[in-house]
Amino acid sequence: MIVLKAENITKAYDGVKVIHNINMHLKKGEIVSLLGVSGVGKTTLFHILSGLFEPDEGRVMLNGEDITGKSGKISYMQQKDLLLPHKKIIDNVSMPCVIKGMKKKEARKKVELLFRQFGLEGCEYKYPSQLSGGMRQRAAFLRTYVSSNGVALLDEPFSALDTLTKSSMHKWYLNMMDQIEMGTLFITHDIHEAIHLSDRIYVLGGKPGIIKGEICIEQEKPRKEEFEFSKEYAEYKRQIVDALTAQA
């Protein structure tokens, strides 16, 4: 079942087209990555999908409803965790509920139960500065989940983490996605990360940015370490590299 659909999205800044005629979709519980070199328009596309910017052409559909230019419908997690330093973790996480009109006490109660599930037990009343990078990212992900309507956009969620933390976060992320069934579209520069985590990969390239390729990773998750050394992995990688380097 398709939950999010982008139809013919085009956007220009000062007369210069950044992305052109983007068509993509996301199914329920699916993990889809968006790969592309820097400056190709990935973040612009995310800003449009989340309703922060309006496209010049095209529309964004969420569960059949046109949400083009409407913010607050799809949750959006950016590269930095963006936890408000002056709020305790529980208040950061429950903020989407408070914004939607819930009382602070009620909102805290609602999210409190999720802390254990997300491996954040004991962090509820700490400030963000008291947590490690990985734990902060988990808290940001929980906040994204709380505000999601079954769909989340993640802009390079693991890029700021060190290799070891990133690897453990990948495992944690796949495990969480298995439990919560939230459709996520995430931006990454890392081909390995995209193959390792995604069900499908969109490759964005060119100027203006267009979808250069759509690759389905037909391998059961969680993917074993041996997969990285398999022929299939090499083939997926080749397809991605070909799409990334293909001329418009």
Place this chain on the structure above:
Amino acid sequence: MRRRFQSITNKLPAIISMGILLALWHFLCITKVVPDFMLPSPKAVAIAFYEDLDLILEHAGVTLTEAFYGLLIGILFAFVIATVMERWNVMYQAFYPIMIVTQTIPTIAIAPLLVLWMGFGMEPKVTLVAITTFFPVAVGLLDGYKSVDCDYIHLMRSMGASRYRIFVNVKLPGALPHFFSGLKVSTSYAVVGAVISEWLGGFEGLGVYMTRVKKAYAFDRMFAVILFIVVISLLLMLLVNLMKTICMPWIRMEKRREK
């Protein structure tokens, strides 16, 4: 224990330099390099302070009241103006140059005018303090509002937050460190501003006391009250630091983590 020891060693250079300054002052006095009537010795100043303590405290009460009301009005105006300027860019363009111009007018030049317009009571003093304390707080708040990472604003907007919610949850807390930096400067300006305005016309306050002892050529008392003003200003700045620590507990956590 180690942290406390480190805190003491951090303060050591300041204590030593002040001690050297005091010793130099004493040396200049006992060797009569500078005559007594021009530079009274630290001992003479201490004695004068002790003898006039009741009177100084009585005048200080008046000065501090003026400084307090003036500072309060200055902060309120700064908050309103800075917030309005942040919200509507046209207001920023309209008021910012005026704000800068007001700061180029010397305090000493406005004080007699205020006395002329408002009389010798508390009003001109409070007004002068409000004018001098307004600017650092307003500029601090404006800088603070503008320094907020726009990704936080994007995040809030993606959650469907209103302008008000963004202001309360992101901009205002983000501006707090800048606000307290401005407030620290304003607090010292408040006492000095009140004293200057008393100097130029009034019946009570540390400024009035200073003019009286000056006319009596009692420079030891003059020095005593100057040092007293310095101590008051430092204590008020300390109070601002304390308020900052209480209002922003997360900064304490961040510093602890950095250590």
